[in-house]
Amino acid sequence: MRTMPLALILSILTSGAFAAEATDPVKQVMDMTKTNWESVDADWKFIFDADPLSKLYSKRFQAAYNEAAKHPAYETENNQPGDPFGYDVITDSQDGCPLKDVTIASAGTKDNVTDVKVTFKLWTCIDDPQIKDTVNEVHFDVITEDGKPVIDDIHRVADNERDSVFKELQELAKGQ
Numbered sequence: 001m002r003t004m005p006l007a008l009i010l011s012i013l014t015s016g017a018f019a020a021e022a023t024d025p026v027k028q029v030m031d032m033t034k035t036n037w038e039s040v041d042a043d044w045k046f047i048f049d050a051d052p053l054s055k056l057y058s059k060r061f062q063a064a065y066n067e068a069a070k071h072p073a074y075e076t077e078n079n080q081p082g083d084p085f086g087y088d089v090i091t092d093s094q095d096g097c098p099l100k101d102v103t104i105a106s107a108g109t110k111d112n113v114t115d116v117k118v119t120f121k122l123w124t125c126i127d128d129p130q131i132k133d134t135v136n137e138v139h140f141d142v143i144t145e146d147g148k149p150v151i152d153d154i155h156r157v158a159d160n161e162r163d164s165v166f167k168e169l170q171e172l173a174k175g176q
Helices: 003-017 025-036 050-056 061-070 166-174
Strands: 102-112 112-121 136-145 150-159
Touching: 003 112, 025 050, 025 102, 025 112, 050 061, 050 136, 061 150, 061 166, 150 166
Parallel strands: none
Antiparallel strands: 102 112, 112 136, 136 150
């Protein structure tokens, strides 16, 4: 008699423990980004390396990235093609400081796409308070694919305008 309630409790706890949230892939990308800005170039972990690309991004995004990667922004030291971007797409920059005050939260779901909003301060090592206190905003479109949440697009927000990394990948794939 006791095994039935115990089995039911374990079943509920186990299924809840493995339920993925829409914020999960975004947290992983932001953890990598935060670590990158705290480290030296040699320790940089690209958010679009094969492993994170295959696990954290939608098939549509992966296909767009792979096409854009045929037009790298630079060549690496070992003469291998580099990333199609010449900058960090999350911070939208090549320079910055360690990220501070990172917040990640779901901003709602519409048409099976969850908007995950991220804010952070990038320029905290700059002495000018006007620059130092600037807050960056990035939105991630997260969808469910093969039963798990994945990133389908990334939007940086500046001057109340949202861009699209997916559209940028499509342009890069055209060699533009």
